[in-house]
Amino acid sequence: MEIKSEKSIKEYLKTLSDDVIIKYYLDVEYSPFPVLVIEEYTRRFKRKTKDEIIKDLKTQAHLAKKKTQEFGKMAKKHQFVDDVTRRKSEEIFNQAKKKGYAISEKITYKGSILGSKLKKGTKSGIKSGINAGKKIRSSGNDDLELLGKLGDLQKAGIITKKEFQEKKKKILSKI
Numbered sequence: 001m002e003i004k005s006e007k008s009i010k011e012y013l014k015t016l017s018d019d020v021i022i023k024y025y026l027d028v029e030y031s032p033f034p035v036l037v038i039e040e041y042t043r044r045f046k047r048k049t050k051d052e053i054i055k056d057l058k059t060q061a062h063l064a065k066k067k068t069q070e071f072g073k074m075a076k077k078h079q080f081v082d083d084v085t086r087r088k089s090e091e092i093f094n095q096a097k098k099k100g101y102a103i104s105e106k107i108t109y110k111g112s113i114l115g116s117k118l119k120k121g122t123k124s125g126i127k128s129g130i131n132a133g134k135k136i137r138s139s140g141n142d143d144l145e146l147l148g149k150l151g152d153l154q155k156a157g158i159i160t161k162k163e164f165q166e167k168k169k170k171i172l173s174k175i
Contacts, residue, residue, distance in 0.1 A: 009033055013040040028060045143171050 013021065013036060025041040028034045038053050074084060147168060154164040 006033075006036065009036050010040070013037065016040075018044060028057075034060065143174060147171055 013024075016024075021037070021041050021044060024037045028037055034057060035053065038056055042053065070084075074080075150159070150164055150167050150171075153159045154161060159167075
């Protein structure tokens with residue numbers, strides 16, 4: 001398609017996919033026709049007034065000016081883009097590290113609180129279990145009566161001699 005006029009550019013922009021329009025919109029300061037790109041973007045995705053479009057253009061122009069100034073400063077210092085990128089990456093990494101450390105401190109603190117609550121709950125649960133076990137223990141006389149009843153069951157043929165011996169061992173181990 002041959003681009004001759006503003007109308008032909010508008011028609012061309014309408015044929016582009018949404019992804020391409022979004023890319024152009026995000027990089028509008030590098031676009032040869034920023035107003036037309038912004039108009040097409042807003043036509044597809046959001047309605048903006050001309051004042052809002054002009055405001056966006058001014059913002060994009062300001063950002064482009066700042067980038068140009070940064071590149072100028074880098075050139076005067078004989079810095080490469082890689083050096084600046086590395087420096088900024090290190091700054092981002094250090095910020096992320098600080099945030100990660102702060103989050104890990106919070107998690108550790110909350111974990112210690114939960115751990116102490118669990119320990120208290122476990123200790124009281126164990127103590128109540130031990131106390132309940134002490135209350136369940138039967139007296140020696142009860143055990144002897146139970147042995148007598150088991151002997152009677154064996155004599156009557158209800159349980160076998162082997163079963164009687166097993167129960168007898170369990171009861172005598174308690175005494």
